[in-house]
Structure formats: C-alpha cells, structure tokens
Amino acid sequence: MRSRQSSILVLVALALLAGCAARAAGPSGAPAARDRVPGRYLVTAAPEAGPAAIRKAFRPWGVERVEDLGTHTWLVRIRHDPGPAAVAHGVRGIAGIRAVQPDYIYRATGSPARTIRTVPQSVRVLATASQCGGGNAPSASWIGSSQGLRTVWRRIHGTRRPPPVIDFRNDGVVLVSMGRRPTGGYRLALAGGFLPVNKGSATLRVNWITPSPGHVRARVISRPCLLLRVPRGGYREIRVVDRHGRVRATVRPH
Amino acid sequence: MKPALLVFLVLCLVPGLALAGSHGRDYVPGRILVRFRSGTGAAMQQQAVQTLGGHLGPHIAALHVTRVNLPAGTSVAQAVKAWSARPGVAHAQPDFIYRPLDTTPNDPDFGQQWGLHNPRYPGDDIHAPQAWDHVTDCSDVLVAVVDSGINYTQADLQGEMWNGGSSYPHHGYDFVAGDNDPQASDGAGHGTHVAGIIGAAGNNGTDTAGVCWHARIMALRALGISGGTTSTVAQAVNFAVSHGARVINMSLGGSQYDQVLKDAIDNARSNGVLVVAAAGNDGADDDSSPTYPCAFGDDNIVCVAALDQSYGLASYSNYGAKTVDVGAPGSTIVSLWPGSPLTGFQSWLSSSTSQGNWGVIANSCTSSSQTYILADPSGTWCAGGTSTSSNDYIYHDYGFASPSVLGIGLQYEALYTTEGGGTGYFNAAYKAGGGNPFDPINPGTQLDHETGSTGNTARAFSDDLSGCLNQSSCTLGFQMHTSSAAPSHSGAVVALEVLRSIQDSNATQTESGTSMATAFVSGIAAMLYAYNPHFGYRDVITAIDRGGVADPALAGNTVSGRAADAMGALAYIQAPTGIKASVH
Numbered sequence: 001m002r003s004r005q006s007s008i009l010v011l012v013a014l015a016l017l018a019g020c021a022a023r024a025a026g027p028s029g030a031p032a033a034r035d036r037v038p039g040r041y042l043v044t045a046a047p048e049a050g051p052a053a054i055r056k057a058f059r060p061w062g063v064e065r066v067e068d069l070g071t072h073t074w075l076v077r078i079r080h081d082p083g084p085a086a087v088a089h090g091v092r093g094i095a096g097i098r099a100v101q102p103d104y105i106y107r108a109t110g111s112p113a114r115t116i117r118t119v120p121q122s123v124r125v126l127a128t129a130s131q132c133g134g135g136n137a138p139s140a141s142w143i144g145s146s147q148g149l150r151t152v153w154r155r156i157h158g159t160r161r162p163p164p165v166i167d168f169r170n171d172g173v174v175l176v177s178m179g180r181r182p183t184g185g186y187r188l189a190l191a192g193g194f195l196p197v198n199k200g201s202a203t204l205r206v207n208w209i210t211p212s213p214g215h216v217r218a219r220v221i222s223r224p225c226l227l228l229r230v231p232r233g234g235y236r237e238i239r240v241v242d243r244h245g246r247v248r249a250t251v252r253p254h
Numbered sequence: 255m256k257p258a259l260l261v262f263l264v265l266c267l268v269p270g271l272a273l274a275g276s277h278g279r280d281y282v283p284g285r286i287l288v289r290f291r292s293g294t295g296a297a298m299q300q301q302a303v304q305t306l307g308g309h310l311g312p313h314i315a316a317l318h319v320t321r322v323n324l325p326a327g328t329s330v331a332q333a334v335k336a337w338s339a340r341p342g343v344a345h346a347q348p349d350f351i352y353r354p355l356d357t358t359p360n361d362p363d364f365g366q367q368w369g370l371h372n373p374r375y376p377g378d379d380i381h382a383p384q385a386w387d388h389v390t391d392c393s394d395v396l397v398a399v400v401d402s403g404i405n406y407t408q409a410d411l412q413g414e415m416w417n418g419g420s421s422y423p424h425h426g427y428d429f430v431a432g433d434n435d436p437q438a439s440d441g442a443g444h445g446t447h448v449a450g451i452i453g454a455a456g457n458n459g460t461d462t463a464g465v466c467w468h469a470r471i472m473a474l475r476a477l478g479i480s481g482g483t484t485s486t487v488a489q490a491v492n493f494a495v496s497h498g499a500r501v502i503n504m505s506l507g508g509s510q511y512d513q514v515l516k517d518a519i520d521n522a523r524s525n526g527v528l529v530v531a532a533a534g535n536d537g538a539d540d541d542s543s544p545t546y547p548c549a550f551g552d553d554n555i556v557c558v559a560a561l562d563q564s565y566g567l568a569s570y571s572n573y574g575a576k577t578v579d580v581g582a583p584g585s586t587i588v589s590l591w592p593g594s595p596l597t598g599f600q601s602w603l604s605s606s607t608s609q610g611n612w613g614v615i616a617n618s619c620t621s622s623s624q625t626y627i628l629a630d631p632s633g634t635w636c637a638g639g640t641s642t643s644s645n646d647y648i649y650h651d652y653g654f655a656s657p658s659v660l661g662i663g664l665q666y667e668a669l670y671t672t673e674g675g676g677t678g679y680f681n682a683a684y685k686a687g688g689g690n691p692f693d694p695i696n697p698g699t700q701l702d703h704e705t706g707s708t709g710n711t712a713r714a715f716s717d718d719l720s721g722c723l724n725q726s727s728c729t730l731g732f733q734m735h736t737s738s739a740a741p742s743h744s745g746a747v748v749a750l751e752v753l754r755s756i757q758d759s760n761a762t763q764t765e766s767g768t769s770m771a772t773a774f775v776s777g778i779a780a781m782l783y784a785y786n787p788h789f790g791y792r793d794v795i796t797a798i799d800r801g802g803v804a805d806p807a808l809a810g811n812t813v814s815g816r817a818a819d820a821m822g823a824l825a826y827i828q829a830p831t832g833i834k835a836s837v838h
Contacts, residue, residue, distance in 0.1 A: 035508065035509050036510070037483050040483070040485070042484055042514045044514065044517075069485055069488070069489055071492060071517070071518075071521070073488070073514055073517075075485045099513060101484070101512065101513055101514060102484075102510075103483045103484050103485050104483060104484045104508050104510045104512050104515075105481050105482070105483055105508060106476075106477065106481055106482045106483065106484070106487050106506045106508040107477070107480075107481040107482075107506060107507065107508070108401065108402060108442075108444040108477055108481070108505060108506050108767075108769060109505055109506055109532035109533075109534055109767050109768045109769040109772070110444045110447065110448070110505060110765050110766075110767040110769035110770065200569070201569065244764070245586075246764065247586065
C-alpha cells in the first residue's frame with residue numbers, strides 16, 4: 001500500500017512539474033502527437049547562447065542536429081524523444097535556454113477534411129437512356145416510392161420491362177437528367193460507385209460526357225439521364241458532381 | 255464651424271462622396287476645353303492666349319471645342335473662370351475624366367468566379383467590378399503568401415511576382431527544402447490557388463482575374479504537401495517582414511498555442527505588417543477550440559471564415575464571436591493551379607504485379623462499371639467478402655523526363671485491413687529510375703507504411719514525389735502483405751491523382767476552404783494599401799471590418815458580423831493613423 005502511495009506521489013509530482021513547463025506546452029496543454037513533429041524542438045535562447053550550449057542541454061536525448069533559425073531561435077533534432085513535458089523539464093534552469101516547445105504542425109486550410117464512407121454496393125445504375133423527357137436544364141430528382149419509380153421507368157423504358165425491385169426503407173432512387181441537348185452523343189455515366197458523405201452532404205460523381213468534336217452526330221434533340229439506386233441515411237442532400245468538381249445538381253431525399 | 259470643414263466632414267461621412275473626393279482630380283490637370291462663338295477668328299483666339307497664357311491645342315471639330323493647354327501654375331478652376339469671361343468664348347470647362355463603371359475583365363473564367371461577381375445570388379460577392387472602377391493595380395503592395403509554394407511560371411502569375419533580385423531569383427524562398435526556389439516541387443496546388451485569388455493577372459484574356467489585376471506576390475514555401483511546422487512557418491513570416499511585405503497571407507492553421515510563431519506575428523505587428531489568417535475547416539467554434547495563428551489575439555491579424563455561394567456560413571468553416579473577424583467567399587472557388595494532374599487508373603491497366611493477385615478492375619465493390627480500383631481482382635473483399643490472394647504488389651511506370659515538369663506529388667485514398675501480429679501491412683512506394691519499388695534487394699523510397707484498418711472509410715494520403723523529377727522512368731506502387739490464412743485482410747486504392755506543377759501552366763481548379771476566403775481578404779487589403787498608401791494595418795482592418803456587408807449568417811459567429819467587401823472597404827474612409835494634421 002505504501003509503495004502504491006509513493007507511486008501516486010511520484011506521478012503527482014511529475015504532473016506538477018509538467019505543469020511548471022506550461023510555457024513550453026502552451027495554454028492548451030500537452031499537444032496531441034499528431035500536432036507536433038516527434039524528435040524536433042524549438043529553443044528560444046539567450047543572445048549569447050550558441051549551438052554548443054544547446055547541444056549540451058539536449059545531450060541526454062541524443063542530439064542529431066542543431067539549426068539556427070535566426071532571432072535566437074534554434075531547431076534541435078533529437079534521437080530519443082521523451083515527450084514535450086520531459087524535455088521542458090529537462091532543460092529548465094539551464095543557462096542560456098529561455099524557452100522550449102515542440103515543432104508544431106500546420107496544415108493548409110484549403111481542403112476541408114473529407115470523410116469518405118464507402119458502403120459496399122452503395123450506388124447501382126438502374127438505367128441509362130438518351131430520351132428521358134423532363135426540362136431543359138440539368139437536374140436531379142429523388143424518387144422515394146415504388147409508384148414514383150414506376151412512373152419514371154415507363155418514361156424511359158415504356159412498359160417493355162418491369163421496374164427493378166427497390167427496398168425503399170433502406171434505399172432511394174435518384175434520377176439525374178442532363179437537360180435538353182442539341183444532338184445525340186451526349187450521355188451520363190456513374191463515375192464512382194461510392195457515396196462519400198461529408199457533414200451531411202453526399203457526393204454522387206457522374207461524368208458529363210459530350211460528343212467528340214468532329215464526330216458525326218444524330219441531328220436529334222436528346223435528353224440523357226441516369227437512374228441510380230442510392231442508400232438512404234447519413235446525409236441531408238446529394239450533390240451531383242462532375243469530374244471537374246462542378247456541382248451540376250442537388251437533390252434532397254424525402 | 256467653417257463651411258469648408260463642414261463640407262470636409264460631410265465628405266468623410268458619406269462613403270460614396272468621400273471615395274470620389276479622396277481620389278483627387280476628376281479632370282485632366284493643365285488643360286481645359288473651350289468652345290468659341292461662331293465667327294470668332296484665329297486672331298481673337300490668339301489674343302486670348304497672349305492675355306491668359308498657355309497655348310492652343312488641337313481643335314476637335316466634331317465637338318466644336320478647342321483644347322487649351324494652360325501655363326504652369328494656373329489651376330484649371332482659375333483658367334475656366336478667366337476663359338469664360340473672354341469675348342468670343344461661348345463656354346469653357348475642365349477636360350473631365352470618365353471611368354468605366356462596374357469594370358469587368360475579359361478573363362475566360364471570370365464568369366465562374368462568383369466571389370468576385372455573383373450572378374446567381376446578386377450582391378453575395380465582394381463587389382469587385384465596382385471596386386475595379388477605382389483600383390486594379392496593387393503592384394506597389396508586397397503580399398507574402400506563406401503556403402505550399404507557388405508555380406510562379408503559371409501563365410496568370412508570371413508577371414505578378416516579387417522581384418527578389420539576384421539573391422531570390424525565384425520570387426521567394428523555400429523553407430521546407432531550405433533553398434531559394436519556392437516552386438511547388440511536390441505538385442501541391444494550394445499556394446498557387448491562393449496566390450491566384452489575390453493577384454492573378456486580370457483582363458489579360460487568360461484563366462481568371464485576381465482581386466488585384468496586378469500584384470506583387472512573394473512566394474514563401476512553408477508547407478509541404480502534407481503540411482508544415484512551426485520552424486518553416488515562423489521563418490517564412492520573419493522573412494516576409496524583413497523583406498518589406500505589407501500583407502502576409504496565412505491560409506493555414508494549427509491547433510496548438512505556439513510561442514515561436516506568436517513571436518514572429520508580434521514582430522510583424524511591430525513592423526506594421528498585416529497578417530490575414532484562416533479560421534480553419536473543422537466546422538468548430540474557434541473561441542473554444544482555437545486555431546492558430548488566428549487565435550493569437552494580435553491586433554494585426556484578420557481572421558477569416560468562409561462563405562458559400564448564397565453567403566451562408568460554409569458548413570466546414572470555423573467561426574467565433576470573439577476570434578473570427580469577418581467572412582469572405584470560400585466555397586467552390588475557381589483559381590489557378592500549378593498543372594493538370596494525372597488521374598485515375600486507366601494507365602495502370604498494363605501494370606506489373608508479381609503474382610497477378612492485384613489488378614485494375616471494374617469496381618465490383620459497387621457494381622459500377624466505370625470506377626476502377628486496385629484490389630484483389632476477385633473484388634469480393636471490398637464488397638464485404640473475403641480474399642485469399644492479397645499478398646502482392648502492383649506498380650506502374652510514370653515518366654517525368656520532360657523539363658517542363660517542375661513538381662510532382664501524389665494524392666490517393668485507400669481502404670485496407672491488415673493482418674495483426676506484425677504480419678500484415680499496406681505500403682506505398684516509388685522508385686526513381688524505374689523497376690520494382692518493393693524489390694527486397696534494391697527497394698525504392700517508401701511513402702506510406704500502414705497497419706490496422708480503415709473500416710469502410712477511405713483514408714486520404716498525400717506524398718512528395720519530387721524525387722521523380724527529371725526521371726524518364728519512375729515507378730509508383732502499392733503493396734498488401736498478408737498471409738493466405740487471413741482472408742479478411744486486404745486493401746484497395748479507390749482514388750488516385752498524380753499532381754504536377756508544369757512550366758507555363760494555364761490550369762485552373764475549384765477548391766473550397768477558409769484558405770480561399772483568407773486570400774480574398776488579403777487581396778482586398780492589398781487594394782486598400784494601393785489606394786491609400788499612407789494607411790497603417792489598423793486602418794486596413796477597420797476598413798475591412800466596417801466596410802463589410804452585414805450578413806445574418808455571420809452575426810454572432812464573427813466579431814464584425816460582416817462579409818468582407820472590396821467596394822465597401824474602399825469607400826469606408828477614415829483619417830489614416832500615424833499622420834498628424836491640423837485645420838487652419
């Protein structure tokens with residue numbers, strides 16, 4: 001019991017010492033491992049302190065390299081990293097060392113973190129056609145019932161084939177329409193069978209295919225479309241995105 | 255109160271009037287236009303010139319006016335009064351200056367740049383065309399872009415870069431590699447995109463228009479393709495300050511309080527340098543979960559949230575009633591890109607595997623016939639089934655011998671579940687010079703080595719492939735190592751892009767983030783400095799904050815509750831700080 005109490009006391013003392021090194025850890029406390037580069041520390045030194053003094057201070061952890069960054073700041077690389085709190089404690093009070101901190105990681109804020117969830121068999125092509133009717137502009141519409149699917153299916157296939165069986169409790173159907181096109185040769189194709197969801201918005205990748213220049217094309221107005229089965233849930237809207245990342249249409253399930 | 259002072263105050267209080275007044279003359283100095291009465295002969299005209307000074311310029315027959323060039327020291331107002339009183343003169347007036355209204359550039363992608371001018375939701379933009387009636391050239395203002403490097407050969411940036419002289423011939427510095435070439439050598443496009451928003455050459459019939467049509471951009475590479483560190487970022491800030499930057503764009507963030515970077519920002523403040531920083535993309539409250547440098551609290555920092563196309567707060571944007579200053583366009587922003595990437599797996603169809611166990615297949619995970627992935631060719635594993643043949647690798651040879659390739663990087667997304675007990679792993683590697691990157695005797699360079707499981711959520715990876723530069727053969731490969739007794743362990747690469755920076759690229763790209771919003775504000779700041787060279791950073795921040803457009807989405811989510819607005823900021827006039835004036 002006494003041994004356990006001693007251990008607790010040692011732990012508390014270490015925690016307090018780590019707290020003393022708050023200047024190193026910063027107001028938000030000990031950094032997560034992913035927020036710093038292991039084995040790299042930045043030292044703010046007194047003007048008179050040179051690399052020898054810094055090497056000496058970090059010697060216990062095996063100094064690989066000391067680099068002068070200017071403005072009395074030095075980058076130190078060590079072989080055996082005991083963690084920021086232990087380093088701060090270890091160099092505390094050493095002449096010439098004013099502060100030490102990890103070499104923190106910064107990331108560009110141009111690409112919001114994506115959460116790509118892949119669901120096996122998530123998106124399935126039910127039908128593609130070049131004459132689907134509908135409006136002149138690109139659009140996407142949600143079909144949430146067998147009755148709705150029957151109506152659209154007849155518009156695409158007539159009554160030759162029965163519509164596929166869809167479990168509308170777990171899945172829905174999305175009709176992506178290209179809108180009115182002046183000739184044949186236009187079509188839509190599913191570009192990714194996954195349905196990545198990011199903060200409530202699902203992305204459905206569809207290639208917007210146009211006729212190659214110079215090719216002979218049927219001089220007929222076309223209205224291409226793509227009928228897709230998609231899983232329900234986990235998103236508020238589906239954005240139909242082409243291969244250039246352009247949002248062509250948006251649909252909300254209901 | 256003296257009438258003149260009253261008029262001055264009224265001008266100051268009415269932004270539109272103040273803008274016109276502050277811009278100085280609205281007529282050409284040193285000359286006026288005179289219409290002589292019919293029958294007024296040349297002798298009488300010459301007599302007037304001899305009396306009043308100056309000399310007659312060309313007669314514009316279509317307008318029945320003659321241009322009169324004034325003698326030195328004569329004001330236009332004096333001359334108009336004197337000439338109007340001369341016999342034989344029907345009318346005299348200044349030669350007024352007319353400027354185009356709502357200037358729009360001829361750049362082909364301008365129509366997609368909703369942040370500058372938003373035809374879909376009119377007014378939800380920074381009102382750039384109105385601002386361009388007054389300022390398009392910010393090249394007197396040095397803007398440092400602390401970022402992932404810039405393809406300074408990009409067609410729309412070539413003429414807009416800082417001249418660093420013989421010490422910095424490539425327009426900046428690379429603190430990641432430690433040399434003076436901040437080219438995006440790992441193909442990362444973020445810095446080029448940000449620079450394009452600030453200062454892509456405008457009205458030149460190429461690509462996009464920047465907030466400033468002419469700029470002076472210093473490229474400071476502090477981020478590699480997967481990020482940077484305190485040491486690279488703080489050095490870049492200090493470099494910018496010591497080489498004369500007035501604006502530092504920091505489209506980046508970290509989650510830890512960082513005294514070394516704080517010291518660098520303080521140094522910028524001491525030198526009067528404005529720092530524009532991104533609020534972050536976590537959809538979080540910066541007041542309680544701070545992002546740095548935004549949250550340092552220095553008064554020379556403007557912290558920027560991102561807005562979508564209808565001026566709602568973007569779903570990913572951080573916010574903060576105490577820490578985030580303004581919003582700006584951030585979602586689906588079209589700007590410059592260092593080069594077109596190589597995408598997809600079509601070119602991998604004839605790739606090498608050791609046992610034929612990996613392959614490029616139609617995506618049977620999802621029953622789609624268009625998507626190709628790299629996986630166990632049976633495709634059953636990623637559909638929730640098992641695999642008995644995942645102990646293999648696949649690699650593909652990309653050649654990058656062309657000198658026009660200036661940077662190469664890799665972004666891919668992978669699913670994997672590896673075998674435990676130290677047996678299984680997922681690897682990515684490349685080999686400059688070609689050959690099997692997983693050759694046990696002569697291996698290539700390892701990029702990623704992963705164990706564990708991604709579950710059904712693909713994990714994104716970014717890697718530097720600059721080691722492939724100038725290599726006529728460079729192989730890129732993926733490897734799964736499992737034992738045959740582990741059928742539930744396998745992997746798939748579900749998306750792949752080889753990023754490239756290309757000489758004289760004219761590529762563009764759509765990106766989203768608070769980074770993009772930050773760049774819009776940096777551009778506006780450069781405009782303000784160009785228009786008001788005597789402004790200090792406090793004047794610029796005040797103009798941006800108070801000249802912004804009130805946006806309900808930002809009320810309570812930012813300090814100002816406003817969206818940054820170029821025209822509003824230009825029109826928001828206050829006496830510059832640091833200048834003493836007296837009224838006599």
